[in-house]
């Protein structure tokens with residue numbers, strides 16, 4: 001192994017850059033494997049404060065100027081979703097590997113073009129599906145691999161925040177983020193589910209979206225903590241509830257190849273307790289991931305097994321620990337010592353689900369993925 005030291009630049013200096021990417025790169029830096037050479041953000045204050053906070057030598061308000069002048073060999077794209085494609089392609093064309101926050105795109109054709117650009121450039125394009133390294137999904141993946149579930153055919157997945165509208169940045173605005181809770185929470189659970197089930201092709205989505213609670217404004221209790229951010233680690237943008245233009249609740253069902261149905265519910269606001277559910281059933285057994293339970297017959301007995309997961313990994317309990325494992329993994333992928341865990345065909349499948357969901361919600365019908373431009377061709 002060459003132990004190359006990567007010169008990393010970051011585009012978008014908001015919450016995830018400061019709370020997850022910078023601490024992860026700091027871990028690589030301690031081992032002499034990477035350093036951040038520049039950051040860029042259209043908000044000068046965010047770029048400058050991030051550079052000062054982490055001792056980064058250069059900051060820019062024009063990401064293209066940064067790419068041209070700094071010529072980084074790795075770029076992490078941490079902007080709102082709508083700008084992922086533009087900056088990922090610009091960075092690939094500037095000769096960098098790209099780690100792009102999820103979702104890398106909102107339309108299948110856009111994601112396809114992004115991977116084509118990566119192929120053309122001979123560089124890695126990586127979707128930050130960090131949740132694959134979270135303790136619950138790591139556990140579920142291992143249970144699936146052990147063969148205890150058998151062939152999966154039904155899943156019930158939900159990530160409910162009762163009042164957890166992200167208010168620190170651009171999440172709540174369609175023109176910048178493209179979508180709301182489905183893009184934010186749903187993408188993680190759908191990606192993890194498809195991954196652990198061997199990436200069955202998404203065939204159709206039927207869904208609905210609502211914004212009835214966020215629109216009430218004065219009745220909505222805003223809690224940054226409940227929305228998954230960490231206070232004090234970044235430069236927030238003031239929140240204006242009148243700007244809210246995405247969904248606070250996304251619910252529906254998805255058909256996967258092999259007679260596999262998935263019910264889902266992803267919310268930033270719902271009159272239900274905050275909770276996660278991840279239930280997966282196959283012909284041999286069933287898994288309740290969040291309760292760490294396995295339902296399976298033992299001989300002629302029905303058994304309910306409480307599983308113990310010992311998270312003895314080095315960053316257990318650390319905020320955004322999954323990003324740290326992911327960075328280490330991507331470094332190893334680039335150095336050829338590990339096979340990539342998040343594969344382009346898996347990311348394309350997730351983006352197909354996103355596009356089909358929003359179209360279904362808008363058109364009030366089930367949308368088949370064959371209807372999406374260029375699907376799996």
Ligand SMILES: NC(=O)c1ccc[n+]([C@@H]2O[C@H](COP(=O)([O-])OP(=O)(O)OC[C@H]3O[C@@H](n4cnc5c(N)ncnc54)[C@H](O)[C@@H]3O)[C@@H](O)[C@H]2O)c1
Pocket residue numbers: 011012013014015016017040041042043046063078079080081083101102103128129130131168169170171183184234
């Ligand atoms: N993997 C995860 O667990 C996870 C968690 C949270 C957020 N995210 C993703 O990270 C991305 C950013 O989320 P965040 O919470 O940091 O949001 P944020 O609003 O805090 O940060 C985004 C930053 O990008 C800047 N920006 C906006 N438009 C830009 C442009 N055109 N060019 C350059 N910079 C621009 C903003 O000024 C802001 O500082 C989103 O795609 C989100 O889905 C991923």
